[in-house]
Amino acid sequence: MKQKDFDVIIIGGSYSGLSASMSLGRSLRQVLVIDSGLPCNRQTPHSHNFITQDGEKPVVISAKAKLQVELYKTVQFYNGLAIRMQKIENGFEVSTESGEVFTSRKILFASGVKDLLPEIKGFAECWGISVLHCPYCHGYEVKNEKTAIIANGEMAFEYSKLISNWTKDLRLCTNGKSALTLEQTQILKEKGISIFEEEIDSFEHKDGYISNIVFKNQEKVEVKAIYARPPFEQHCSLPADLGCDINEQGLVKVDAMQKTNIPGIYASGDCTTQMRSVAIAVSTGSFAGAVINKDLIDEDF
Template sequence: MYDNNQFEVIIIGGSYAGLSAAMTLGRSLRKTLVIDSEKPCNRFTPYAHNFITQDGKKPGEISTLARQQVEKYDTVTFLSDLATQGAKTEHGFEIQTNSGQTFGAQKLLFATGVRDVLPDIDGFTECWGKTVIHCPYCHGYEVKGKKTGIFVNDESVFDFYKIISNWTDSITVFTNGEATFEQAELREHKISIIETPIEHLEHEGGLLKKVVLKNGQTYVLDALYFRPPFVQHCEIPQQLGCAINESGHIEVDGFQKTSLPGVFAAGDCTTPFRSLATASAQGSVAGAMLNHELIRGGVDKTNGHE
């Protein structure tokens, strides 16, 4: 019925969202290809938290077990490769990979995550995901009550410090240059604002010890929160014409459908709520809705997608 390069669904991205969707599609007897470049967004984080039944486990252990479970479904195929190009065809879509292979499918799911853009500060990358962290729900409990910094220089600082103050009352804001926001509210809450640029982060194996400023001053810290700017890890959705929202995420509806009929997206590439639980849930929804569209011959009359 199918040749070796033709599938019902191609999933690009084999981390939590992609694996969750692949399991749903495998259990739905759908011939599915998962193309995975094996660079998950959370590969810098030693332990995963706030994911029920998996709290405190290494992210790689969780994804390895998930892949082993998905591989039991014989309609799901895994390919270790990087998807580089995509095109709409008469019968669906074509995806080309870095190794020069071409695959076709009726439907696509992008579970490709995002690439964080970190500042060019020595020690920042080494601490990222360990003690330079982005999410208090993922990491806040482990650094509760400790000396904590927030690396931010825009109006989001007001929401940011209120959230972080749930876990600690020892907060210092580092703007890495002249502050671009009014400081009165933070001063009233006795939050120090350090505008001197940062020279480097002093750490031991990614465990933050001090923030060292360009003027030689140092601040002892246990954790530094940072919400990084990002770019989409995969450019194919934009190549195909999928809408990108104002925050830079792939625009999806409640069923994980993009603006382009037949194309779905799930996980970090679609939402600021970056967690294993969210990605897994979205992948499961996407897998079910992909199967639903295939059952109905590719037409979802409730949404106008074909």
Template sequence: MENLGKYDVIIIGGSYAGLSAGMALGRSLRQVLIIDSGSPCNQQTPHSHNFITQDGQKPSVIASIAKEQVLQYPTVEYINAFATNGIRNGKSFVIQTDRGERFESDKLLFATGIKDIMPAIGGFAEAWAKSIVHCPYCHGYEIRNKKTGILLNGAKAFHMASLLNNLTDQITILTAGEPDFTQEQLAKFKKHNIAIVEKKVKEIEQQDGQIAQVLFEDNSRLALDALYAGLPFEQHSEIPKQLGCETTEEGYIKVDGFQKTTVDGVFACGDNSSMMRSVSNAVATGGVAGAMLNKELVDDRF
């Protein structure tokens, strides 16, 4: 294992959140290493929305411009690798990569995102982030007035239906089993002509990621243009767990208002620590994390 230097901060994850933090730290002349494996959470998403100045831009273009700008700061380095292990070494941290390298730093930032766990439904993965989406703020305007399904049940389905009712009057909730709604919620659905289908989904019939129909287990079909779904997820990196970072009940890395985890010297930002899953939120939390990391370095050394 090759030892390759000491940094003020190692940032694991070089997408929107990590790059935003890297810029804040680079502008404070901090020695920073960004380690990125090139697998952003939204790599299938064709366009980013609800992000002022970048509305409708391809996420890969936003990331490319951000990387170019961040690397203009001479104290920031960037490598393409996957961080495999992390340990505390006294007051420092040592990170190992899949390329056989070891890097050391005083502080750590995880901007590692999450991995969606796809259901065993044919065609679902191909349509995910294209015509099967998770967020009406990110995608709702583009699929307004369309035949829209909601693959959820209970309170989550009710909440999503309430948000979508302003965007389309063609909503069908696919509960994939017995509906779990109160009488008051059912009355709301009836008032707004929202249908409920209890059948389990067998397959998504799609072409190049665009839904045509949903095929149910009884071989009946429902024509749809778009589908909202909430997926289970797992952390993209195991290193926060290795270091003892606590997680929330939902599975996010627990952070305070300054993006600090429960482990001293370790911060997290972006999708790994927030249910507000968007490029704009990743950039915002990365900026906060970068500033707070710099403050900790100042407090340690001044």
């Protein structure tokens, strides 16, 4: 790649990064998108709750988006991993794993998060297929099915309330001793939600579609879907390395304009919000692109 200096470098070329790059490219900004090709939903067979794209495969949505963005000669793509970034006099310098160096006036992190999946046999294979994160994205497709929740404590209680909107055939697996209060336990039982405290050994499944939860005591519970919220970490460590504030949930902290606490650095998409969906990633990316362009205009006018 001959061009080395840009108006904006976007770290992450999935839905939010692509949306931002289109917004900026149409604003006549020289944009570089650096992407390593590992979106968190790469195993998910269908995307939902995104109008005009409901039911489409996530990989198809992103591929179509990239083809459209590539029509703008103002946007370039670099397949690789950004490993270092530093502030320089007129912006930022970004170094890649392969040794290339690029500079820009502004940085947008649209780098997403990495889910830290538990060591339950079958969990990784089912993740995004029948082990689900978001009922708004996937709940309709498993409505009224035999469903389990893997969670404990306050989160388990609130998650159970939420998922009961989509199915009443619900059981809660705390994967160890329950941390629910007596009152919460009583409420869940009154709602017909069974509570299993035995530790989980594995999932029986076929091609990611679960049929049974197997506990360590070899008891089995038949289910067609599971909801779980495993811990996660930032997919890219560079925001923290640069001093961007990370909130208590582990997300890059941004204001209403998608700005971090570091001047010239912005963030959008899954790395900034617990509301992880394609539609929200696209929305925040598009908005971040407009904000960055306006800031560049204000600086130059």
